[in-house]
Amino acid sequence: MExxxxxxxxxxxDVKExxxxxxxxxxxxxxTAITMYLNQIVLTGGIPFSVTxxxxxxxxxxDMM
Known part of the structure; x- marks a missing residue:
């Protein structure tokens, strides 16, 4: 796929680094990592991990500190 x-x-x-x-x-x-993430969104029909x-x-x- 082109x-x-x-x-x-x-x-x-900082997160990017x-x-x-x-x-x-x-x-x-x-x-490639971004492409993998987007493909997982397509395959799962949503964000491919729990968002809570x-x-x-x-x-x-x-006292416990």
Missing amino acids: KTATLNLRVNP KAEEVLSKLGVPMS LPKAPVAVNA
């Missing part, structure tokens, strides 16, 4: 579309997006520079480090270790270019809010503790025990 790649003809271009994406321009803004991301947090950390992601590039991980992807470099995996030998996966950023563009973290559960905060009801109370914080200062």
